[in-house]
Amino acid sequence: MAGIPVHAWTLLEAARAIREKEISSRELTRALLSRIERIDPQIRVYITVLPEAAMQEAAARDEELAGGHLRGPLHGVPVALKDIFCTKGIRTTCGSRILGDFDPPYDATVTKKIREAGAVLLGKHNMDEFAMGSSTETSWFGPTRNPWATDRIPGGSSGGTSAAVAAGTCFAGVGTDTGGSIRQPASLCGVVGMKPTYGRVSRYGMIAFASSLDQAGPIARSVPDAAVVLGVIAGHDRRDSTSVDIPVPDFLAATGKDVKGMRIGLPREYFAGGLDASVREVVERALKALLSRGAEAVEISLPHTEFALSTYYIIAPAEASSNLARYDGVRYGFRADGGTGLIEMMSRTRGEGFGAEVKRRIMIGTYVLSAGYYEAYYGKAQKVRTLLRRDFTEAFSGVDVILTPTAPTPAFRIGEKVDDPLTMYLSDIYTIPCNLAGIPGISVPCGMSPDGLPIGAQLLGRHFDEEALFAAAAAIEREIPLPRVAPLEG
Amino acid sequence: MAFEAVIGLEVHAQLATESKIFCPCPAKFGAAPNENTCPVCTGMPGVLPVLNRRAVEFAIRTALATSCKVQERSVFARKNYFYPDLPKAYQISQYELPLAVSGHIDIEGNGTSRRIGITRIHLEEDAGKLIHAGAFAGAQTSLADLNRCSVPLMEIVSEPDIRTPEEGGAYLRRLRDILVYLEVCDGNMEEGSFRCDANVSVRPKGRKEFGTRTELKNMNSFRNVEKALEHEIRRQIGVIEDGDAVVQETRLWDADAGVTVSMRGKEEAHDYRYFPDPDLLPLHFDAAWVEELRKTIPELPGEKIARLSSRYGIPRYDAELLSSSRLLADSFETSVAAFGGNPKVTANECIQWKEALVAGRLSPETIAHVVEDRETGTISATASKTLVEIAIETGKPVRQIRDEKGLTQVSDAGALEAIVDKVIAGNPKEVASYRAGKAGLLSFFVGQVMKETRGKANPRVVQEVLKARLE
Amino acid sequence: MAITREEVLQVARLARLALSSAEGEKIREQLGGILSYIRQLDRLDTTGVVPTSHAIEMGTPFRDDSAHPFGEKEEILKNAPDREEDFFRVPRIIED
Secondary structure, three states: OOOOHHHHOOHHHHHHHHHHHOHHHHHHHHHHHHHHHHHHHHHHHHHEHHHHHHHHHHHHHHHHHHHOOOOOOOOEEEEEEEOOOOOEOOOOOOOOOOOOOOOOOOOOHHHHHHOOOEEEEEEEOOHHHOOOOOOOOOOOOOOOOOEEOOOOOOOOOHHHHHHHHHHHOOEEEEEEEEEOOHHHHHHHHOOOOOOOOOOEEEEOOOOOOOOOOOEEEEEEEEHHHHHHHHEEEEEEEOOOOOOOOOOOOHHHHHHHOOOOEEEEEEHHHHHOOOHHHHHHHHHHHHHHHHHHOOOOOEEEEEOOHHHHHHHHHHHHHHHHHHHHHHHOOOOOOOOOOOOOOOOHHHHHHHHHHOOOOHHHHHHHHHHHHOOOOOOHHHHHHHHHHHHHHHHHHHHHOOOOOEEEOOOOOOOEEEOOOOOOOOHHHHHHHHOHHHHHHHHOEEEEEEEEEEOOOOEEEEEEHHHHHHHHHHHHHHHHHHHHHOOOOOOOOO | OOEEEEEEEEEEEOOOOOOOOOOOEEOOOOOOOOOOOOOOOOOOOOOOEEEEEEHHHHHHHHHHHHEEOOOOOOOEEEOOOOOOOOOOEEEEOOOOOOEEEEEEEEEOOOEEEEEEEEEEEEEEEOEEEEEOOOOHHHOOEEEOOOOOOOEEEEEEEEEOOOOHHHHHHHHHHHHHHHHHHOOOOOOOOOOOOOEEEEEEEEOOOOOOOOOEEEEEEEEOOHHHHHHHHHHHHHHHHHHHHOOOOOOHHHHHHHOOEEEEEEEEOOOOOOOOOEEEEEOOOEEEEOOOHHHHHOOOOOOOOOHHHHHHHHHHHHOOOHHHHOOOHHHHHHHHHHHHHHHHHHHHHHHHHHHHHHHHOOOOOOHHHHHHHHHHHHHOOOOOHHHHHHHHHHHHOOOOOOHHHHHHHHHOOOOOHHHHHHHHHHHHHOHHHHHHHHHOOHHHHHHHHHHHHHHOOOOOHHHHHHHHHHHHHHH | OOHHHHHHHHHHOOOOOOOOOOHHHHHHHHHHHHHHHHHHHOOOOOOOOOOOOOOOOOOOEEEOOOOOOOOOOOHHOOOOEEEEEEEEOOOOEOOO
16 A cells, blocks of 8 residues: 555555554554544534544554454444444534533444444544534534535535545544435545445434434445445344344455346436436446446336425424424433523423524424324325335336436535525435335445536445445446545645 | 213223333332433433333233234334423324224123223333422422333223213223233222223213213222212213303312312313334234233133132122132132132132232131131131131141130030030029020020130030020 | 414424524425425325335334343433432423
């Protein structure tokens, strides 16, 4: 890896270097902490940095390694988490004022698993408040910037994690995806992001936005890196009733699989009007890459696609309105001062503690569930969700994976859409159907816009067939070499 | 005009599980404030519920015992409302698809049997406890103890088939007995592990349509439920007879004043926004599981009462008393079966010593022994009571106590003759009067013999010997 | 779809959200726009379609009924904005 600065190494490279004692975890961790210190003020990714704890963990990993003990595939590698995963003893904010300095009494399963795999936790990443947003502008801690163009958004809601991976301020991270919150920022930041099949990764300890859609997944600088991280965090968890008891395959091995004969579905509804020309061009490059390796293209139809956004904007806010009701100022987090009586305390706490986007969605969700409207909105949306799922089931009878754009445009400017919720919501138009169907999806970098902004393509797969996605994404990655990190220097 | 009441009862029974319904915290009462809590039941960010299998099995067994149809697929739903004793600000309950539907319980009274329909049985979690410090301390605050949060509750909703307060009481008692028989609930109403709300309306007799109903809450004993129903029915009839209309509302029973009081104005118009809980998948039951559980259903109170009275020839009333506890009925049967004692006498003894028998401080063997000894005349009724009391206190075998304390009675006529003769010899005046026709003096002689024997003689035998000697 | 101010207030009350009048007005406009958009679903005939409420189709798993105390009460209580001994303290409930 001569000539490549440590912060630009892939996670696999870093893990190997530690394992083979070419570098210590302490050296690597120190290098990244120092890069965070220099770079982070420009992009504002970290809500919490843990310099002392990270150095202590690194020292412990080095010591274990010296004693011949290797915890797992992430041994000694500095990574970070979206600030949506509970970390015992470490403030967890979900990008919201309402959580105050919430100090979780327990670790999320994802947190536990990355620690068990040997990772060093550098800190917690910024995000749209409660993962509601597509730009990381709704965070109480201020917007994160895109490392490729700091006047632009990094996407969201896992914008912090995507930007950090792109900026080389961590080797990989774990984000969450409810309607595209991993894939869309991964696309906009030029990194790899996967939303696994619903039920693949435990949701225990991951602060809920929309429970039937939320799923945690890896954000990394390469497809094999993402595969390794998913291998670490995946698996059945008895604490999550929606976690599926199914074996975790060797995802890393899947990235080396041949795509010859793989049938690639191209849904015509995803390539219709509204798609940015540069995005279309990049997705076509991805297709060419797959075809050049022997895959076949099949034109398909997902007829209910146009209804996905509406369905999502009923179901997600409805679930969120209930999930976020617990932030009432009673047991933890922020409590508003003043006022008299319980109801006023709760209402003021929530009025002051939540930002505009969260309040908007709570209002939508409360409205669509309220008496007299349930059937027209929520009931209807659940039925359309069935139709959307059926679209995919039918499509996958003829294809192995589906190729689409990840986001309709490259990164937009900070502030550009913040006051126009509907336009903002359209950023997720290609990623949302995947969550409604519960299938896995990955975004892989495929090129740059004329303005030098990264653009990704999305691959969707059958339930629990992440392996096909890793194989196809790795093939694309090998065919289309792109810069590993954003050219940011502090 | 004659009126008739239409009553439906909603029971919340706390299930006797070890742990809570969605987390492994102990479900026991009486812990220090917030001692039995964890991140899940206090609604910390990120936590998820996992369903307690035993709570489900308890509910299925109840459903089977009340002839309900267990639904192949039922769904947990969130009931959304804000209150400081409800940490998630929603209660996990069941709404559209409950665990079981369409059952019934038969109740007997006045020699007839009535079938009360059961609409549904579902599972849900309990809320915490709020202490209103301000009410007595003048403070401006309330205190939340979340120990009870997520303790499993089973809601059993009856059809509006109940017509009188007595029927309501009978239904409730029978339902409580069934739950206790199944060992799914301790049935303690005063402590709140068996709670009841009522929906009440009245209508002119003969009319099909229901009148406007009120919901009654805060009744914490069987007697209070009956009293509250009685009062509310009378109140509603009064309202109608005054030419007014009954208002649909929730009313609280004030046990001290003996009246129901409107909660109007203290209640928000609720909109619970029920929807399926995305954190819990649907509950699926296959027939094999249900059949497996059906095998665990014991003989139920109704069946037991009928069987005990017909098999042992004891009065139905005794059979009902015995069947009020499965353990008591078992003690009765064990006692009769093992020692062949008189069922009626055994039943009386069992009923008299119910508390000790049920608490396990008294064995069916003891009952059998005293019944046997009384039948053979070895002990007197008075001695029998004393013996049982000592047995409960000391735990010693009752016959050992009998012998140690010398509480046997003399029933051997030969052995009593000498004493009888002595008494006759010592009371010539009385003997003369008796022989002259003062038959009432017999009890005087019996008393004298008893005195001589320090109460150990069998009075029946003494009487016989006396009569023979005096004639 | 026009939403009235009263509807916004009613929903905000249900959701326990204190909104300033400017906020309320903005939400009223945006909510109207969003609801109009999502009513496009009315165009779809969903007669006979079974609703999907979960992303996966399986029965809910169970845990065995054994009690394991969490054992760290202070961890539960330490985040409380206000407490009295081992209770969470909240303002008095005022009926409106």
